[in-house]
Amino acid sequence: MISCIDLNKYPKRDNALSAAFKNFYSQSIDFRNSLLSETNKISDIDSFNNREAATLILADISSEHGLSVHLLAKERCNISASSLLRLQFESLIRAQWIYWVAKDDVVERFYKPLTQQNASQAEKRIPTINVILEDLDNAAREGVVPQRAVQLMREFKELTMKTANSYVHTGMHAFSRKKDGFPEPLIIQIMQNSNGLEALNVMLLATVINSADMIQKVVALQYLYMDSLPMHIPEIMNRFYSTRQV
Template identity: 30%
Template sequence: MDREKLFASSLEMIDELKQEIINSNIIDCGPRLELVEQCIYISFDHGMAVNHLLTVDLPVQSLVLLRSQFEAVVRSYWLLFIASNNEISNLNFGYTFEEQFQLDKYPMVSEMLDKLSKADLLAKPVIDHLCAFKKIHLKQLNSFVHTGKQSFTRDTMGFSDEMLTILMRQSNNLITVAAQIMLAHSVPDNQKFINYLTGKYRQCFYLDEDVDLKTKARVEKYFSDGYLK
């Protein structure tokens, strides 16, 4: 499948998943799940934007949004499992002018992941994948956000088609990770839809079996040797 058709298929997948969630009967779990749902739809929109930016050859900008998408997904899991009732209450604000200037005191992505990974959760396999994503990609993504070295390097070097395809697939991985929360709270539990979707749109996802083992070993060696701490 050529790149243009692959990106079109990716957007079709996102729309199908979003419609499935909209049509699902979601359990009413109060303000906590309402905030989680908001967070998930924000991550969905980020993911759609990543895909659209890639189709118009704006990969640096898509990487900036991938960083925001990643944090939105992590935040949704933190809101569901870790955030205190007081933190949940404080996020239900009244849209006043003054509130727009109040300092956001909520934890950053590293702290959220640390707390999630230490908790005894059924979602641990998902959390482990998010921790792995953070370990390998977060510093580079932060560099794009802050117009650091990665921005200048990639603006000059460009991206191969393979890199752009992997970027799209990883963004889609995050979309399904977010969607899993909502599908788990549907009646009946509809998490099996993720398996159906990854089968139907297999080329739109970056799964464990797609990882190049030689590249993975090389990256792990950098961490073990202390270069990328």
């Protein structure tokens, strides 16, 4: 998604946040708060069955990672913020898998007392991300899972996971960005990708509670806050920096 663009020509991180970054950050937080106002309407978790409750818990973990991406970016902890994008993705795709695909015994394992043995047994039943995507693809072909949701998760994985893994494992991306500086448009892109996951997260929650009204509101919010959702670096430059650099 970004490998073909020379990011060295774009603004690097310095001691002060630019006006462009502050403008984006304010819009992005407004978008997240608008989504939160919808999810806050969900009733107490005790009113849901174990599968639904497990989905809500995993989705909440994903949302927490997304908020942390923003808070870290504001403090210019960009390597850490970029690393959390992978955790946000994995929490969400596991929530989707638990809700639509996982067998009942897998779900129930998460409700056993937290011991080393129980944790190990539960985690052994969770497949890799590639297998989860295959399971979701199969369920989508059967009409169980929305095809668009699976498509977006697969695209996200293909476009961002290699880079995110480099940040998580302190690879060359992390090293180079720390050594040479982290371009502001790139961290804006990270937050936009995080917001895209958050929108999918809330759509999943709307599905769990069977709320067509919430789905419609999330779709409307995405149109209203289009600038807060994923776009490429040149688009970010045009929108927030009023400069075209390709």
